[in-house]
Amino acid sequence: MLDDFMVRAALAGIGVALAAAPLGCFVVWRRMAYFGDATAHAAILGVALSLALSMSIFAGALVVALLMALIVNSLSGRGYAMDTLLGVLAHSALAFGLVAVSFLSGIRIDLMAYLFGDILAVSRLDLAMIWGGAAVVVALIAWRWSALLTATLNEDLAYASGIDPRREQLGLTLALAITVAVAIKVVGVLLIAAMLIIPAAAARPLARTPEGMAAVAAMIGSISAGIGLRAAYVFDTPAGPSIVCVAALIFAMTSVMRGVRHVR
Amino acid sequence: MSLIRVEDLGIRYGARSVLSHVSLSVERGEIVTIVGPNGSGKTSLLRAIIGAVKPATGRVLHAPGVRLGYVPQRLHVDPTLPITVARFLRLPGNISPAAIAAALTQAGVPDLGAAQMSQLSGGQFQRVLLARALVGKPDILLLDEATQGLDQPGSAAFYRQIEAVRRDTGCAVLMISHELHVVMSASDRVICLNGHVCCEGTPDIVASAPEYRALFGTGTGGALALYRHDHDHDHDHAHGQEQVHAVGQSEAAE
Numbered sequence: 001m002l003d004d005f006m007v008r009a010a011l012a013g014i015g016v017a018l019a020a021a022p023l024g025c026f027v028v029w030r031r032m033a034y035f036g037d038a039t040a041h042a043a044i045l046g047v048a049l050s051l052a053l054s055m056s057i058f059a060g061a062l063v064v065a066l067l068m069a070l071i072v073n074s075l076s077g078r079g080y081a082m083d084t085l086l087g088v089l090a091h092s093a094l095a096f097g098l099v100a101v102s103f104l105s106g107i108r109i110d111l112m113a114y115l116f117g118d119i120l121a122v123s124r125l126d127l128a129m130i131w132g133g134a135a136v137v138v139a140l141i142a143w144r145w146s147a148l149l150t151a152t153l154n155e156d157l158a159y160a161s162g163i164d165p166r167r168e169q170l171g172l173t174l175a176l177a178i179t180v181a182v183a184i185k186v187v188g189v190l191l192i193a194a195m196l197i198i199p200a201a202a203a204r205p206l207a208r209t210p211e212g213m214a215a216v217a218a219m220i221g222s223i224s225a226g227i228g229l230r231a232a233y234v235f236d237t238p239a240g241p242s243i244v245c246v247a248a249l250i251f252a253m254t255s256v257m258r259g260v261r262h263v264r
Numbered sequence: 265m266s267l268i269r270v271e272d273l274g275i276r277y278g279a280r281s282v283l284s285h286v287s288l289s290v291e292r293g294e295i296v297t298i299v300g301p302n303g304s305g306k307t308s309l310l311r312a313i314i315g316a317v318k319p320a321t322g323r324v325l326h327a328p329g330v331r332l333g334y335v336p337q338r339l340h341v342d343p344t345l346p347i348t349v350a351r352f353l354r355l356p357g358n359i360s361p362a363a364i365a366a367a368l369t370q371a372g373v374p375d376l377g378a379a380q381m382s383q384l385s386g387g388q389f390q391r392v393l394l395a396r397a398l399v400g401k402p403d404i405l406l407l408d409e410a411t412q413g414l415d416q417p418g419s420a421a422f423y424r425q426i427e428a429v430r431r432d433t434g435c436a437v438l439m440i441s442h443e444l445h446v447v448m449s450a451s452d453r454v455i456c457l458n459g460h461v462c463c464e465g466t467p468d469i470v471a472s473a474p475e476y477r478a479l480f481g482t483g484t485g486g487a488l489a490l491y492r493h494d495h496d497h498d499h500d501h502a503h504g505q506e507q508v509h510a511v512g513q514s515e516a517a518e
Binding site: 028031146150152153154155157160162204208210213 | 332334380
């Protein structure tokens with residue numbers, strides 16, 4: 001079954017959707033959408049470094065994404081507004097990454113494959129990485145769920161319950177770095193943030209509890225991956241962007257549904 | 265031992281010192297109120313007690329196994345976060361539906377369990393926060409201007425609820441309030457704070473302390489020092505009496 005590249009692609013997409021769903025909910029609730037972007041853009045630098053040092057792209061991207069996340073974490077609240085800080089770091093990392101890639105004259109690499117992903121070329125090993133990473137992310141978030149939710153609602157409330165909000169934020173940051181690293185192959189650096197945010201935002205009108213929102217987001221993400229891949233095959237469009245387009249259409253649908261419910 | 269003991273606490277934000285040499289303790293079952301002008305370090309003190317601020321000097325001691333019930337000044341629920349009141353109360357984990365219903369009843373909002381947090385009114389929201397603090401069966405409730413944004417009858421009713429909770433559960437209460445006239449009459453002990461402890465004692469003693477009068481005036485400044493409802497000065501009595509009557513303290517105050 002795994003011999004079929006379409007099956008591998010679908011499984012890869014669903015794996016990323018499952019990890020991105022609960023994480024994406026926190027990204028939306030905590031208003032860290034740009035944080036996802038910054039981490040993802042930094043990953044291009046990681047790709048360049050791992051090609052230069054000829055190590056695994058997954059490892060390189062993970063290390064740089066993690067570094068980026070830690071830098072943002074420690075710099076936040078020190079005089080710059082968060083969006084300024086992220087803007088500086090995200091675009092610098094992307095620029096340095098693109099420049100670094102240009103030095104790698106020996107090997108010709110297809111930059112597009114990393115910017116937009118190449119889900120149809122997912123190998124068995126990639127698939128193992130994606131599902132392994134997704135499992136770690138889901139387990140981490142499930143383990144810290146209540147504490148994270150409390151810290152998201154109010155930091156002082158968390159302190160009073162014996163929860164350290166900074167530690168929880170670090171866990172979230174770690175999960176974000178892992179997700180970015182595994183999702184590069186699937187949707188690419190430029191569209192990772194879309195997989196985090198769009199399914200979660202589309203799930204919002206359909207949910208009454210935080211858990212419900214994460215579950216619905218996972219469903220919407222998986223459906224988007226399935227339909228997007230099918231559409232890419234039929235219309236011969238790029239696979240990663242097609243998946244994001246489907247998610248965006250679902251977002252439009254649930255938003256309209258909410259609008260209709262409000263009018264009644 | 266005391267539920268909470270603060271010893272020689274100092275807090276600084278950068279170079280700015282907000283609290284210095286603060287020592288106090290809260291015993292089981294007592295209601296202690298912290299009063300003080302804006303910027304006097306009231307909220308910083310409470311945040312140091314719950315562990316959200318690291319002391320620059322001194323220390324904060326909790327009795328072993330003490331359970332804190334914290335009611336923040338404000339809590340913003342992002343509209344993108346769907347959460348029902350019951351789910352919010354279940355956040356610490358392992359809370360039975362019966363315990364949630366009991367806490368909501370205790371806080372005076374028994375029917376709100378299924379409501380969305382983002383759709384509550386100001387008064388309902390504060391009571392839900394109180395229920396959230398009560399659900400963990402706290403030994404001490406910590407309230408940071410919990411009636412901010414409530415109107416006069418609303419906050420009077422809220423404080424009556426706090427007194428009822430203390431009566432029923434025996435938990436201690438440490439609260440910050442700017443509504444001196446309401447709060448001081450309901451407190452066992454008042455601590456007047458202005459970067460340091462100016463004075464402390466029973467409401468009677470504090471209200472007549474020169475340090476307190478220097479901070480809040482003797483009543484001529486308006487409704488601030490209304491605890492003693494003096495008739496030897498001229499301000500708007502109708503307003504003041506209405507406030508005092510609203511909490512059923514007119515005899516005591518007169």
